[in-house]
Amino acid sequence: MHSDKKKYFICTFEDLKKSGSYSWETDLNKSPVQYFLIYHENKVHSYLNRCPHTGVNLDWTTNQFLDNSNKFIQCATHGALFSIENGLYLRGPCIGDRLVITENEVIKGNIYLVL
Numbered sequence: 484m485h486s487d488k489k490k491y492f493i494c495t496f497e498d499l500k501k502s503g504s505y506s507w508e509t510d511l512n513k514s515p516v517q518y519f520l521i522y523h524e525n526k527v528h529s530y531l532n533r534c535p536h537t538g539v540n541l542d543w544t545t546n547q548f549l550d551n552s553n554k555f556i557q558c559a560t561h562g563a564l565f566s567i568e569n570g571l572y573l574r575g576p577c578i579g580d581r582l583v584i585t586e587n588e589v590i591k592g593n594i595y596l597v598l
């Protein structure tokens with residue numbers, strides 16, 4: 484089966500491991516879209532940077548997506564919490580919603596988003 488998806492280099496696995504999270508913006512579809520990566524328990528998780536509550540970006544400041552405990556993704560606007568592993572809603576105003584997962588691949592220590 485043919486896929487139109489392409490891989491985009493984002494950063495190295497070691498860089499993400501050091502910083503914990505990393506955001507990336509693309510204008511592939513003519514308007515800017517942001518994605519972000521989270522390093523957690525030796526895995527890379529990637530999502531669309533958009534809160535399901537109102538559609539705003541999630542980060543507090545650039546590359547800062549986690550709550551104080553570093554266990555959950557937290558929206559900076561109204562504080563909704565989401566699972567790092569699967570983006571599912573845990574607490575806050577967007578009951579039953581989830582973050583949009585983005586496919587990623589780690590190849591020879593480099594992280595790529597597959598879009």
Ligand code: FES
Binds near residue numbers: 537560576
């Ligand atoms: S905009 Fe994210 S919780 Fe309201």
